[in-house]
Amino acid sequence: MDTTSMFVPVILAGGSGERFWPLSRRHRPKQFLTLDDSGRSLLQATSDRLAQIAGDAGRVMVVTSTEYRGQVLEQLPEMPIENLLVEPVARDTAPAVLYAALKIAQTQPQAVMGVFPADHRVNDPLAFQAVIRRAAEVAARTGRLVTVGVAPTFPATGYGYIQQGEVLDDAPGLPAYHVSRFTEKPDSETARGFLASGGYTWNSGMFVWKVEAILAAFERYQPELYARLAQAVRDNGPMRPAVRDVFPHLHKISIDYAILERSDQVTVIPAEFGWDDMGDWNALERLLKGEGENVAVGRHVGLDTGGAILYTTSGDDLIATIGLDDVVVVRADEVTLVVRKDRTQDIKQVVQQLKAQPELERFV
DSSP states (O other), X not given: OOOGGGEEEEEEOOOOOGGGTTTSBTTBOGGGOOOSTTSOXXXXXXXXXXXXXXXXXXXXXXXXXXXXXXXXXXXXXXXXXXXXXXXXXXXXXXXXXXXXXXXXXXXXXXXXXXXXXXXXXXXXXXXXXXXXXXXXXXXXXXXXXXXXXXXXXXXXXXXXXXXXXXXXXXXXXXXXXXXXXXXXSOOHHHHHHHHHHSOXXXXXXXXXXXXHHHHHHHHHHOHHHHHHHHHHHHHOBTTBOHHHHHGGGSOOOOHIIIIITTOSOEEEEXXXXXXXXXXXXXXXXXXXXXXXXXXXXXXXXXXXXXXXXXXXSOTTOEEEEESOBSEEEEEETTXXXXXXXXXXXXXHHHHHHHHTOTTTGGGX
Protein backbone atom coordinates (compact mmCIF):
# COMPACT_ATOMS: atom_id res chain seq x y z
CA MET A 1 0.00 0.00 0.00
CA ASP A 2 1.43 3.38 -1.05
CA THR A 3 0.75 5.79 1.80
CA THR A 4 3.07 8.58 0.62
CA SER A 5 0.25 10.81 -0.60
CA MET A 6 -1.56 10.40 2.74
CA PHE A 7 1.48 10.89 5.00
CA VAL A 8 1.72 14.08 7.05
CA PRO A 9 4.86 14.30 9.25
CA VAL A 10 4.59 16.46 12.36
CA ILE A 11 7.72 17.67 14.15
CA LEU A 12 7.51 18.56 17.85
CA ALA A 13 9.92 21.48 18.27
CA GLY A 14 8.88 23.23 21.46
CA GLY A 15 11.38 21.70 23.91
CA SER A 16 13.88 23.72 25.91
CA GLY A 17 16.77 21.22 25.68
CA GLU A 18 17.90 21.91 29.24
CA ARG A 19 20.18 18.87 29.50
CA PHE A 20 22.34 20.44 26.76
CA TRP A 21 22.80 23.61 28.80
CA PRO A 22 24.77 25.89 28.61
CA LEU A 23 25.03 25.45 24.82
CA SER A 24 21.26 25.07 24.61
CA ARG A 25 19.72 28.22 26.08
CA ARG A 26 16.24 29.61 26.48
CA HIS A 27 16.68 31.94 23.50
CA ARG A 28 18.10 29.18 21.24
CA PRO A 29 17.42 25.64 22.43
CA LYS A 30 19.01 22.45 21.20
CA GLN A 31 16.78 21.77 18.20
CA PHE A 32 18.03 24.94 16.48
CA LEU A 33 21.71 24.11 16.96
CA THR A 34 24.11 22.50 14.48
CA LEU A 35 26.17 19.89 16.32
CA ASP A 36 28.08 18.33 13.42
CA ASP A 37 29.72 19.46 10.18
CA SER A 38 26.56 19.09 8.04
CA GLY A 39 25.65 22.75 8.28
CA ARG A 40 22.08 21.75 9.19
CA SER A 41 20.51 22.14 12.61
CA LEU A 42 18.81 19.19 14.30
CA LEU A 43 15.43 20.63 13.28
CA GLN A 44 16.50 21.12 9.68
CA ALA A 45 17.95 17.62 9.46
CA THR A 46 14.70 16.17 10.85
CA SER A 47 12.66 18.11 8.29
CA ASP A 48 14.98 16.96 5.48
CA ARG A 49 14.48 13.29 6.42
CA LEU A 50 10.72 13.58 6.62
CA ALA A 51 10.36 15.57 3.40
CA GLN A 52 11.99 12.65 1.58
CA ILE A 53 9.23 10.36 2.83
CA ALA A 54 6.33 12.78 2.32
CA GLY A 55 7.64 13.70 -1.13
CA ASP A 56 7.40 17.43 -0.48
CA ALA A 57 8.91 19.69 2.19
CA GLY A 58 5.67 21.63 2.08
CA ARG A 59 3.83 18.71 3.73
CA VAL A 60 5.92 18.87 6.89
CA MET A 61 4.19 20.42 9.91
CA VAL A 62 5.83 21.81 13.05
CA VAL A 63 4.40 22.37 16.52
CA THR A 64 6.40 24.83 18.60
CA SER A 65 6.03 27.46 21.29
CA THR A 66 5.33 31.15 20.79
CA GLU A 67 8.91 32.15 21.58
CA TYR A 68 10.41 29.82 18.94
CA ARG A 69 8.02 30.63 16.10
CA GLY A 70 10.48 33.00 14.41
CA GLN A 71 13.37 30.55 14.59
CA VAL A 72 11.31 27.76 13.01
CA LEU A 73 10.30 30.03 10.13
CA GLU A 74 13.89 31.18 9.71
CA GLN A 75 15.27 27.65 9.58
CA LEU A 76 12.45 26.11 7.48
CA PRO A 77 11.59 28.83 4.93
CA GLU A 78 10.09 26.25 2.54
CA MET A 79 7.37 25.29 5.05
CA PRO A 80 3.98 26.93 4.44
CA ILE A 81 3.02 29.28 7.26
CA GLU A 82 -0.22 27.39 7.81
CA ASN A 83 1.83 24.28 8.65
CA LEU A 84 3.28 25.96 11.74
CA LEU A 85 1.18 25.39 14.86
CA VAL A 86 2.05 27.56 17.84
CA GLU A 87 1.33 26.47 21.41
CA PRO A 88 0.66 29.50 23.66
CA VAL A 89 2.22 27.54 26.55
CA ALA A 90 3.94 24.17 26.75
CA ARG A 91 1.62 21.42 28.00
CA ASP A 92 3.80 18.37 27.14
CA THR A 93 3.38 16.14 24.09
CA ALA A 94 -0.24 14.94 24.33
CA PRO A 95 -1.88 18.36 23.76
CA ALA A 96 0.67 19.10 21.01
CA VAL A 97 -0.14 15.84 19.20
CA LEU A 98 -3.88 16.35 19.61
CA TYR A 99 -3.66 19.93 18.31
CA ALA A 100 -1.84 18.76 15.18
CA ALA A 101 -4.25 15.86 14.62
CA LEU A 102 -7.28 18.13 14.89
CA LYS A 103 -5.79 20.59 12.41
CA ILE A 104 -4.89 17.84 9.92
CA ALA A 105 -8.39 16.36 10.22
CA GLN A 106 -9.93 19.63 9.05
CA THR A 107 -8.51 19.21 5.54
CA GLN A 108 -7.13 15.64 5.37
CA PRO A 109 -9.30 13.40 7.58
CA GLN A 110 -7.93 10.22 5.95
CA ALA A 111 -4.30 11.19 6.48
CA VAL A 112 -1.66 9.05 8.17
CA MET A 113 0.16 11.21 10.70
CA GLY A 114 3.72 10.76 11.91
CA VAL A 115 5.03 12.36 15.11
CA PHE A 116 8.76 13.07 15.44
CA PRO A 117 10.90 14.95 17.97
CA ALA A 118 12.95 17.76 16.43
CA ASP A 119 16.23 16.90 18.11
CA HIS A 120 17.01 13.31 17.16
CA ARG A 121 19.88 12.17 14.98
CA VAL A 122 19.69 9.41 12.35
CA ASN A 123 22.85 8.00 10.77
CA ASP A 124 21.15 5.88 8.10
CA PRO A 125 18.43 7.97 6.39
CA LEU A 126 17.53 5.26 3.87
CA ALA A 127 16.90 2.69 6.61
CA PHE A 128 14.89 5.31 8.49
CA GLN A 129 12.73 5.96 5.43
CA ALA A 130 12.05 2.25 5.03
CA VAL A 131 10.94 1.95 8.67
CA ILE A 132 8.62 4.95 8.56
CA ARG A 133 7.06 3.84 5.26
CA ARG A 134 6.50 0.42 6.80
CA ALA A 135 4.95 2.01 9.91
CA ALA A 136 2.65 4.14 7.72
CA GLU A 137 1.54 1.08 5.77
CA VAL A 138 0.75 -0.85 8.97
CA ALA A 139 -1.09 2.11 10.49
CA ALA A 140 -3.15 2.73 7.35
CA ARG A 141 -4.06 -0.95 6.90
CA THR A 142 -4.80 -1.90 10.52
CA GLY A 143 -5.88 1.33 12.18
CA ARG A 144 -3.50 0.60 15.07
CA LEU A 145 -1.20 3.10 16.77
CA VAL A 146 2.33 2.32 15.62
CA THR A 147 5.46 3.10 17.61
CA VAL A 148 9.01 2.92 16.32
CA GLY A 149 11.18 0.89 18.69
CA VAL A 150 14.95 1.20 18.45
CA ALA A 151 17.01 -1.93 19.01
CA PRO A 152 18.96 -1.26 22.25
CA THR A 153 22.75 -1.34 22.08
CA PHE A 154 23.50 -0.86 25.78
CA PRO A 155 21.49 -1.01 29.06
CA ALA A 156 20.40 2.64 29.00
CA THR A 157 18.59 3.96 32.06
CA GLY A 158 17.61 7.26 30.43
CA TYR A 159 15.22 5.75 27.87
CA GLY A 160 11.80 4.16 28.11
CA TYR A 161 11.47 0.53 26.98
CA ILE A 162 8.79 -1.29 24.98
CA GLN A 163 8.16 -5.01 25.49
CA GLN A 164 7.24 -6.90 22.33
CA GLY A 165 4.25 -9.23 22.48
CA GLU A 166 2.81 -11.47 19.79
CA VAL A 167 3.77 -11.00 16.17
CA LEU A 168 1.02 -9.19 14.29
CA ASP A 169 2.66 -8.93 10.87
CA ASP A 170 5.81 -10.91 10.10
CA ALA A 171 7.03 -8.96 7.07
CA PRO A 172 10.64 -9.75 6.12
CA GLY A 173 13.07 -7.45 7.90
CA LEU A 174 10.51 -5.28 9.69
CA PRO A 175 8.02 -7.40 11.66
CA ALA A 176 5.31 -5.65 13.69
CA TYR A 177 4.48 -6.73 17.24
CA HIS A 178 1.70 -6.08 19.69
CA VAL A 179 2.99 -3.94 22.56
CA SER A 180 2.81 -5.83 25.85
CA ARG A 181 4.14 -3.13 28.17
CA PHE A 182 5.87 0.23 28.42
CA THR A 183 8.51 0.76 31.11
CA GLU A 184 9.79 4.24 31.91
CA LYS A 185 13.53 4.69 32.53
CA PRO A 186 14.39 1.51 34.48
CA ASP A 187 17.27 1.11 36.91
CA SER A 188 20.51 -0.35 35.58
CA GLU A 189 19.80 -3.94 36.71
CA THR A 190 16.37 -3.93 35.05
CA ALA A 191 17.82 -2.37 31.88
CA ARG A 192 20.46 -5.11 31.70
CA GLY A 193 17.71 -7.72 32.01
CA PHE A 194 15.73 -6.11 29.21
CA LEU A 195 18.79 -6.08 26.96
CA ALA A 196 19.58 -9.73 27.70
CA SER A 197 16.02 -10.88 27.01
CA GLY A 198 16.01 -9.61 23.44
CA GLY A 199 12.29 -8.81 23.58
CA TYR A 200 12.57 -5.10 24.30
CA THR A 201 13.25 -1.96 22.30
CA TRP A 202 13.91 1.62 23.29
CA ASN A 203 10.92 3.93 23.00
CA SER A 204 12.14 6.39 20.37
CA GLY A 205 9.27 8.84 20.79
CA MET A 206 8.38 8.44 17.10
CA PHE A 207 4.83 7.39 16.27
CA VAL A 208 2.70 6.80 13.16
CA TRP A 209 -1.10 6.47 13.04
CA LYS A 210 -4.19 7.36 11.09
CA VAL A 211 -5.53 10.74 12.16
CA GLU A 212 -8.95 9.25 12.81
CA ALA A 213 -7.39 6.52 14.98
CA ILE A 214 -5.49 8.88 17.28
CA LEU A 215 -8.50 11.21 17.57
CA ALA A 216 -10.68 8.25 18.56
CA ALA A 217 -8.07 7.25 21.16
CA PHE A 218 -8.05 10.77 22.63
CA GLU A 219 -11.83 10.83 22.73
CA ARG A 220 -11.82 7.51 24.61
CA TYR A 221 -8.88 7.90 27.01
CA GLN A 222 -8.67 11.69 27.44
CA PRO A 223 -12.26 12.87 26.91
CA GLU A 224 -11.93 16.20 28.71
CA LEU A 225 -8.70 17.14 26.93
CA TYR A 226 -10.22 16.10 23.61
CA ALA A 227 -13.46 17.99 24.12
CA ARG A 228 -11.83 21.25 25.19
CA LEU A 229 -9.20 21.39 22.46
CA ALA A 230 -11.50 20.10 19.71
CA GLN A 231 -14.00 22.83 20.51
CA ALA A 232 -11.24 25.46 20.56
CA VAL A 233 -9.89 24.37 17.17
CA ARG A 234 -13.42 24.49 15.71
CA ASP A 235 -14.00 27.97 17.14
CA ASN A 236 -10.57 29.38 16.36
CA GLY A 237 -10.27 32.24 13.90
CA PRO A 238 -8.73 35.71 13.46
CA MET A 239 -11.31 37.29 15.74
CA ARG A 240 -11.77 34.30 18.07
CA PRO A 241 -8.41 33.16 19.50
CA ALA A 242 -9.94 30.14 21.20
CA VAL A 243 -6.81 27.96 21.12
CA ARG A 244 -4.74 30.68 22.79
CA ASP A 245 -7.32 31.00 25.54
CA VAL A 246 -7.85 27.31 26.26
CA PHE A 247 -4.29 25.96 25.96
CA PRO A 248 -3.00 27.19 29.36
CA HIS A 249 -5.84 25.28 31.04
CA LEU A 250 -5.20 21.93 29.37
CA HIS A 251 -3.89 18.99 31.37
CA LYS A 252 -0.11 18.70 31.08
CA ILE A 253 0.59 15.12 30.06
CA SER A 254 2.77 13.15 27.66
CA ILE A 255 1.36 11.17 24.75
CA ASP A 256 2.81 8.00 26.32
CA TYR A 257 0.88 8.39 29.59
CA ALA A 258 -2.23 9.88 27.98
CA ILE A 259 -2.78 7.32 25.24
CA LEU A 260 -0.14 4.69 24.52
CA GLU A 261 0.06 3.11 27.97
CA ARG A 262 -3.75 2.88 28.11
CA SER A 263 -4.57 1.54 24.66
CA ASP A 264 -4.57 -2.13 23.67
CA GLN A 265 -4.19 -1.16 20.00
CA VAL A 266 -0.49 -0.26 20.03
CA THR A 267 2.03 -1.86 17.68
CA VAL A 268 5.82 -1.63 17.77
CA ILE A 269 8.17 -2.05 14.80
CA PRO A 270 11.74 -2.71 16.00
CA ALA A 271 14.31 -0.97 13.85
CA GLU A 272 17.94 -0.02 13.45
CA PHE A 273 18.93 3.16 11.63
CA GLY A 274 21.72 4.66 13.74
CA TRP A 275 19.41 6.52 16.13
CA ASP A 276 20.41 8.88 18.92
CA ASP A 277 18.04 11.13 20.84
CA MET A 278 20.81 13.70 21.50
CA GLY A 279 19.44 13.89 25.02
CA ASP A 280 22.46 15.21 26.86
CA TRP A 281 26.20 15.91 26.51
CA ASN A 282 27.10 12.23 26.35
CA ALA A 283 25.41 12.14 22.93
CA LEU A 284 28.16 14.40 21.62
CA GLU A 285 30.69 11.68 22.38
CA ARG A 286 28.63 9.14 20.44
CA LEU A 287 28.38 11.63 17.57
CA LEU A 288 32.02 12.72 17.35
CA LYS A 289 34.11 9.96 18.95
CA GLY A 290 37.26 9.32 16.93
CA GLU A 291 40.56 7.63 17.64
CA GLY A 292 41.56 9.68 20.68
CA GLU A 293 40.67 9.20 24.32
CA ASN A 294 38.76 12.48 24.49
CA VAL A 295 36.20 14.33 22.39
CA ALA A 296 37.10 17.99 21.96
CA VAL A 297 35.30 20.73 20.07
CA GLY A 298 37.59 23.75 20.31
CA ARG A 299 41.10 23.92 21.71
CA HIS A 300 42.02 21.55 24.51
CA VAL A 301 45.25 20.67 26.25
CA GLY A 302 45.06 17.77 28.66
CA LEU A 303 47.43 16.04 31.05
CA ASP A 304 46.40 12.62 32.36
CA THR A 305 42.87 13.21 31.06
CA GLY A 306 40.75 10.41 29.59
CA GLY A 307 37.19 9.82 28.45
CA ALA A 308 36.42 13.53 28.59
CA ILE A 309 34.06 15.66 26.51
CA LEU A 310 35.39 19.22 26.01
CA TYR A 311 33.42 21.90 24.22
CA THR A 312 33.98 25.61 23.70
CA THR A 313 31.94 27.92 21.49
CA SER A 314 34.78 30.42 21.01
CA GLY A 315 37.79 29.69 18.84
CA ASP A 316 39.85 31.97 21.08
CA ASP A 317 39.17 29.98 24.24
CA LEU A 318 41.28 27.11 25.58
CA ILE A 319 40.21 24.35 27.95
CA ALA A 320 43.08 22.81 29.96
CA THR A 321 42.53 19.72 32.11
CA ILE A 322 44.78 17.82 34.49
CA GLY A 323 44.06 14.45 36.08
CA LEU A 324 40.44 14.20 35.01
CA ASP A 325 38.52 11.18 33.76
CA ASP A 326 34.97 10.83 32.42
CA VAL A 327 33.98 14.47 32.72
CA VAL A 328 32.20 17.03 30.56
CA VAL A 329 33.62 20.56 30.41
CA VAL A 330 31.68 23.14 28.43
CA ARG A 331 32.54 26.80 27.93
CA ALA A 332 29.66 28.64 26.23
CA ASP A 333 29.56 32.42 26.28
CA GLU A 334 29.80 33.51 29.91
CA VAL A 335 29.05 30.09 31.44
CA THR A 336 31.35 27.19 32.30
CA LEU A 337 29.92 23.76 33.10
CA VAL A 338 31.93 20.94 34.70
CA VAL A 339 30.06 17.69 35.34
CA ARG A 340 30.79 13.98 35.58
CA LYS A 341 29.52 12.10 32.55
CA ASP A 342 27.29 9.94 34.74
CA ARG A 343 25.56 13.03 36.18
CA THR A 344 24.61 14.87 33.00
CA GLN A 345 20.94 14.03 33.55
CA ASP A 346 21.10 16.33 36.60
CA ILE A 347 21.92 19.44 34.55
CA LYS A 348 18.20 20.22 34.50
CA GLN A 349 18.29 20.61 38.28
CA VAL A 350 20.98 23.28 37.98
CA VAL A 351 18.90 25.09 35.36
CA GLN A 352 15.92 25.01 37.71
CA GLN A 353 18.06 26.56 40.46
CA LEU A 354 19.08 29.35 38.09
CA LYS A 355 15.47 30.02 37.14
CA ALA A 356 14.58 30.36 40.83
CA GLN A 357 17.17 33.11 41.40
CA PRO A 358 16.33 36.35 39.54
CA GLU A 359 19.94 37.55 39.60
CA LEU A 360 21.06 34.33 37.84
CA GLU A 361 18.16 33.74 35.47
CA ARG A 362 19.96 35.47 32.61
CA PHE A 363 22.30 32.46 32.44
CA VAL A 364 19.43 30.10 31.51
